[in-house]
Amino acid sequence: MFKIQTLNNISVAGLERLPRDRYEVASEIANPDAILVRSAKMHELPIAPSVKAIGRAGAGTNNVPVAAMTGRGVAVFNAPGANANAVKELVIAGMLIAARNIAQAWQFSRSLTGDDAAISQAVESGKKQFGGFELPGRTLGVIGLGAIGVKVANAARALGMKVIGYDPTITVRRAWQLESDVQAALSIDDLLARSDFVTFHVPLTDATRHMINAERIQTLPKNAVLLNFSREGILDDAAVVAALDQGHLYAYCCDFPSNLLKDHPRVVTLPHLGASTREAEDNCAIMVADQIREYLESGNVTNAVNFPEICLPFNGDHRLAIVNSNVPNMVGQISTDLAAAGLNIIDMLNRSRGDVAVTLIDVDQRCSDETLARLQGISGVLSVRRLGG
Numbered sequence: 001m002f003k004i005q006t007l008n009n010i011s012v013a014g015l016e017r018l019p020r021d022r023y024e025v026a027s028e029i030a031n032p033d034a035i036l037v038r039s040a041k042m043h044e045l046p047i048a049p050s051v052k053a054i055g056r057a058g059a060g061t062n063n064v065p066v067a068a069m070t071g072r073g074v075a076v077f078n079a080p081g082a083n084a085n086a087v088k089e090l091v092i093a094g095m096l097i098a099a100r101n102i103a104q105a106w107q108f109s110r111s112l113t114g115d116d117a118a119i120s121q122a123v124e125s126g127k128k129q130f131g132g133f134e135l136p137g138r139t140l141g142v143i144g145l146g147a148i149g150v151k152v153a154n155a156a157r158a159l160g161m162k163v164i165g166y167d168p169t170i171t172v173r174r175a176w177q178l179e180s181d182v183q184a185a186l187s188i189d190d191l192l193a194r195s196d197f198v199t200f201h202v203p204l205t206d207a208t209r210h211m212i213n214a215e216r217i218q219t220l221p222k223n224a225v226l227l228n229f230s231r232e233g234i235l236d237d238a239a240v241v242a243a244l245d246q247g248h249l250y251a252y253c254c255d256f257p258s259n260l261l262k263d264h265p266r267v268v269t270l271p272h273l274g275a276s277t278r279e280a281e282d283n284c285a286i287m288v289a290d291q292i293r294e295y296l297e298s299g300n301v302t303n304a305v306n307f308p309e310i311c312l313p314f315n316g317d318h319r320l321a322i323v324n325s326n327v328p329n330m331v332g333q334i335s336t337d338l339a340a341a342g343l344n345i346i347d348m349l350n351r352s353r354g355d356v357a358v359t360l361i362d363v364d365q366r367c368s369d370e371t372l373a374r375l376q377g378i379s380g381v382l383s384v385r386r387l388g389g
């Protein structure tokens, strides 16, 4: 029986992928084999030694201590692209909310009092404060052309906007998906100087934290609109508010309310709603549940952020799934120990990514506890699991 701990509400569609005769799933559970998480902050949480895998039902993994888990031989999975359409739709909504002053205008309508004749009169005299502008012909700058950025760029093109993108590590797959008339910016500053709207779709890392600060904001044309549906911290919010107050920026729309932002008249904040659609929640939960199940049952890895992709078909007999440092002579030492124990290797696959390697070895008989302990004792071996019979 595998034990799965859920740290947030995970869509039932995903949990149903874990058959109840083999999986126990609960928010409180001792010695879990794997954890499913959405936005719970795991950096300060104790993570039991029994945990072999963490599945983030979403894109970003900055709430998971990935480096520490890698050092323990724990795989961290995410759900790339599974919520991209949901975020794209909210970003497009954000542009329209900003361009047409929809939030402020709605607040005005709700504040109207008196009989309908009085309301009609107030509408006609009040509406001029909320006059906006249209999107066609305006330029959208997209920073980060991954699953979400590409969808936003293409949707903006379909709305008649010009689009400039910046992503120094764009993948070939994403570049193929991008509309051919999306221009490549030479740098962030080049993109900012040419954009009426700028939207951010990068992970939060040390390299992206405060990528928009007071100095960079001055590069933007007057009356630009910023959109942050990525992560709190990518923009320096204090600098954004200062630029709004100085009249340099027109509006800021983001998914991360704070005391500084939530009541500002030119800021619209939403409560981290980017991925909160039924479709996105189902897609993310199904993707990570499938990946976790495959990893626990066969050792195969798909969409881990810290482990290599690896797939060796498994007939359910006897497999060792080993996570080890990517250094010379690991496979040599492992196979020597297996030979010494009289185990014959039937099939084997080794894949590496950065400092980590995963080695899957199918053997002709069950590996004893003693041999398992010997493998675990090899310097550089991070974890060993015995799968199958």
Ligand SMILES: NC(=O)c1ccc[n+]([C@@H]2O[C@H](COP(=O)([O-])OP(=O)(O)OC[C@H]3O[C@@H](n4cnc5c(N)ncnc54)[C@H](O)[C@@H]3O)[C@@H](O)[C@H]2O)c1
Residues within 6 Å of the ligand: 058, 059, 060, 061, 080, 081, 083, 084, 087, 143, 144, 145, 146, 147, 148, 149, 166, 167, 168, 169, 170, 171, 174, 201, 202, 203, 204, 207, 208, 229, 230, 231, 255, 272, 273, 274, 275, 276
């Ligand atoms: N608001 C929400 O609910 C919500 C939902 C989904 C994702 N997100 C956030 O959006 C981020 C992006 O999601 P995604 O699915 O598009 O991820 P992704 O991994 O598909 O794309 C990220 C892109 O950013 C690029 N990148 C990295 N560093 C960069 C830099 N310094 N400059 C320019 N580009 C850079 C990468 O090359 C990659 O193409 C996630 O990491 C997450 O933080 C938020």
Ligand SMILES: O=C(O)CC[C@@H](O)C(=O)O
Residues within 6 Å of the ligand: 038, 039, 057, 058, 059, 060, 061, 083, 272, 275, 276
């Ligand atoms: O689970 C959520 O609601 C948010 C997910 C989002 O932050 C992501 O990184 O995919």
